[in-house]
Amino acid sequence: MARSAQPITLPVVAIWPGTCAALGVALLVLGTLVAVALRADDLSGFAAADWAALRFTLVQACLSAFLSVALAIPVAKALARRRFFGRRVLITLLGAPFILPVIVAILGLLAVFGRSGWMSDLLGLAGLPPVQIYGLHGVVIAHVFFNLPLATRLILQGWQEIPAERFRLAAQLNAGPRAMWQLTEAPMLRQVVPGTAAVIFAICLSSFAVALTLGGGPKATTIELAIYQAFHFDFDLGRAAMLSGVQLVLTVVAAFLALKASSSEGFGAGLDRAVIRWDGKGTCARIIDGFWIAAAALFLMLPLLAVLISGLPGLVSLPASVWGATWVSLQVAALSTVFLLCVALPLSASIALGRKRLGEVAGILGLAASPLVIGTGLFVMVYPYIDPFLLALPVTALVNMVMALPFALRILVPRMRQVLHHNARLALALDMNGRTFWRRVLLPRCRAQIGFAAGLTAALSLGDLGVIALFADPEVATLPLQVYRLMGAYRMEAAQGAALLLFVISMGAFWILDRGGRLHAEA
Amino acid sequence: MLRLNALDIRKGEFRLSGTADIKAGARVAVIGPSGAGKSTLLEAIAGFQPLDSGKILWRSDDLTARAPGKRPIAMLFQDGNLFPHLTVAQNAGLGINPNRKLTPDEMKTVEVAISRVGLSGMEGRKPAELSGGQQSRAALARVLVQQRDLLLLDEPFAALGPALKAEMLDLVKEIVAERNITLLMVSHDPDDARRITDEVLLIAEGKLHPPAPTADTLDNPPAALREYLGT
Incomplete structure (x- = not known):
């Protein structure tokens, strides 16, 4: 027409x-x-501590991106194929960390995973030493806390964009879990995962507040934190500028990769629709999905609950x-x-x-x-x-x-x-x-x-x-x-x-x- | 007279060209097969579709280079003729001047137009609170206050049932007669064309044919039209 x-x-x-x-x-x-x-002095001034900061920045960003995505895949899969009471609320909550102040989340994480937190108390009952949250794993836990929900939302969206006909066809062919994976899930994940990982990698590269509170020291300093330290403690503008240059190269490359690798948008509508599937009816699949949903919900809600409980007094x-x-x-x-x-x-x-x-x-x-x-x-x-x-x-x-x-x-x-x-x-x-x-x-x-x-x-x-x-x-x-x-x-x-x-x-x-x-x- | 002089419009594979003169005060149906370019022709006259060559003249004014809002034309589209967040009175009032507050006299004009199309008492309603037919009437109220010389209809009543559509076409016929407006309407239905127009403008195979009397053309259709009408 x-x-x-x-x-x-x-x-x-x-x-x-x-x-x-x-x-x-x-x-x-x-x-x-x-x-x-x-202002930046020549790069020959790149000291051992700066190399360590660069290495730490890359290592923590890689680990955070990898863990967030790896954990998000089973959670998103479980959310995509289960309907349960509170599903909508849980999916809405997955958007909350985005506007949650970092420092609030950190206090919550400290209350749960810190030296004198709930986790350590539990371990103490079993006669185990308390958890140590400061350092690389603390930074990574905090990053996963913030980015697991984002990754879950992006991957869940991928799941819901798989045409329903494809699941119907797979069910008709009596596809087992393996065939189902090859027919429907693997192609979607190949499309969605690289972009998601790249976005999280880029976000974690410029991590400042998390590194400031949970990192620090020569072993756990990001470049952003090093800029702050050069500035704040030494008032060494030349060094701060030089580090800024390095940070910039990192983030521009990462942002470029992220934009290249991702086409989907993070604010997709219709995430509360459950995909109708004919697989996963078995008890085992139900238990696995239930585990992932409960674990993710606990991991996200406990720190918030802790903020509430410990903040009231x-x-x-x-x-x-x-x-x-x-x-x-x-x-x-x-x-x-x-x-x-x-x-x-x-x-x-x-x-x-x-x-x-x-x-x-x-x-x-x-x-x-x-x-x-x-x-x-x-x-x-x-x-x-x-x-x-x-x-x-x-x-x-x-x-x-x-x-x-x-x-x-x-x-x-x-x-x-x-x-x-x-x-x-x-x-x-x-x-x-x-x-x-x-x-x-x-x-x-x-x-x-x-x-x-x-x-x-x-x-x-x-x-x-x-x-x-x-x-x-x-x-x-x-x-x-x-x-x-x-x-x-x-x-x-x-x-x-x-x-x-x-x-x-x-x-x-x-x-x-x-x-x-x-x-x-x-x- | 509306003069479409040696028009040439191209959009990729699509092409439409030809010359036609339409008498002032005429009521003309634009007919032709799907995809022939009926809507495109109306959009070109209204200024939404640029011409590759040719001129569009009204009386002796050259409209070709004028912006849509500066042409003596009111147009009703297939949809989106009302702003959904404005009331009937606000929507109609836009026809007088969309860029400033209306004077009390102008408000009076709007009120008269609304009552003329039979929507008295519904001035404060928003389009979603109106039926399809009432929405069409509200759009016509705006056309009335716009006081333009030409009215172009690109099937604005297509979504209405047959009886309601006939009612709207009759209202249009009355309005254009009262105000001496020249009417061009896209039509898929020969009965619509017979109902209110006296001439048809046939578009087929990329050609614009000069207007011919409606009844004659539909009774003895030329070859290009016969296939479309299925007679």
């Missing part, structure tokens, strides 16, 4: 604001890099510094969310109008940009002129925005594309101008997605413990940094109380913004 020949999306809103936004982000990320590169007697930090954090998150909307809205409209290159640029930059590198670069640029500590909060907000941008684009672009596709012709026929189209059509129609993206950004910003550690003077702290400082001062009860507060505030900010967007929004 002639109808199938739809015109390409009509330019009902201007493209240039989005181009400007993309250029601004590129300038921020690349400009700070240039600043860093100009401290919550009633929080020191004043925590309330001050909460106020600072709320300001940073609000600023970061405003920055994000100013950049992501025009940018996603331009991408939806067909400027795909802009999206790729923003995606690579967002994945490759390391908060500590941007922070170092900005520090190097401004410190001859103004006191960098004055800029700690705006810089943190800016960096948080860049980190959240790729995710916001993934949420906004598909919806904008849909709205433009459905409404652009009518708007043009009515001679509606671009500004009116934004105000009367695009913004109201994308409200739910804008709320979701804003909620995500606010929660990410509230929980971020990165560049603020670089810039903040002892007087100023965001809430995550304050939690870290309380931990460092061995005031565990206050730290746990503050962590619970942080947890409630970030989830609350996400919930309010996401909810606000969807309230009264028409489909």
